[in-house]
Amino acid sequence: MAITLGPAADGRTAEPFARPVRMNGPHGPWERVRDAVGRHGSVVVYGRLPEWLPADLDHPRLGPLLGRDHARFRAMGHPQVRARFVASRLLLKHVACAVVEAAPEAVELAYKPGGRPYLRGLDQIDISLSHTENLLLVGLTRRGWIGVDAEAKDRPMLGLGTEKQVCTPYERSALAQIAEERRNAALVRLWTLKEAYSKAIGQGMRFRFTEFGFSPQDHNVQVLRPDGEPGTGAEWAFHTCLVDRAYTVSVAHFDAGFGDTSDTAAATMLDDGLIAALVDGTGEGHRAQ
């Protein structure tokens, strides 16, 4: 499923966060993802782990598909961890490669020191990855930074000490005013927003969740200081939605003003030397279907 994300400060986009569309596997079709990025600059895609898990985890093609991640994958011992790792990387690579119009084997996934993934050599594209239970979630933008997070909507969080570690004073006060039966879901929403924002700014959980917050309402969402005063401007856009009626998904998007670069094909965004290094040596490459 894909959620198209509009540029935060672009008034031409009436619905900056719209239309969830599910992706059921590597074979696509990927036109909706490409169209979303072409029109809005960003896309969020989700799928289910079983649909993205290769039948044969020892298949020779998996090495080139995972690239440098393959060695890490091979060292993993737990079947659940291995499955989540390979399925999430395949979804991420296929989404990226659908957008840049290259073969998954041709684009290299790398990690910054904090663990944040990026596409080596494609600096104009930002990506984010999340997973919970068997839901896989990928965000991609060509307009700045993006962070995504997913959590089961009914995951118990309230009353377990998490509020103290997660919420600002303003958020705790706001939560207390929400009807009890909706309070846990509201806390899950806040959690996913904070995770998404932290990923977008590249801090992960090193950025204390009690030092920034969000409002309980899901319109004109912005980062708030601990006392509830605005903390970010219009360049940031946030949204939360429900996926498959079971998962709370939040997206944080920073519009860096990169402009309307509608052509994100690798052949356009990379220099000739890098293209030669990425394609398969014949100079032809392969496009995701």
Next chain:
Amino acid sequence: MRTVEELIELANAHLGTALAPADAERELTELAGWDSVHLLRLIGLLEQVLDRPVPVDAVLQARSLRDIWSAAVTA
């Protein structure tokens, strides 16, 4: 809390995890069933058990359960 094994027992008893002593050195991202919600809940549990605040910044930067235990008990 004298050992990382006690921390693992604490997590299993309260977080619903099924961690083993052998998981102490593993990357947190490679622990089955472990996620960031568990990490924050564990901080709360540690503060209860130790009866004092734990250095949250250090714990959040931990890469393994042993790192978490070390940050919590050496504070």
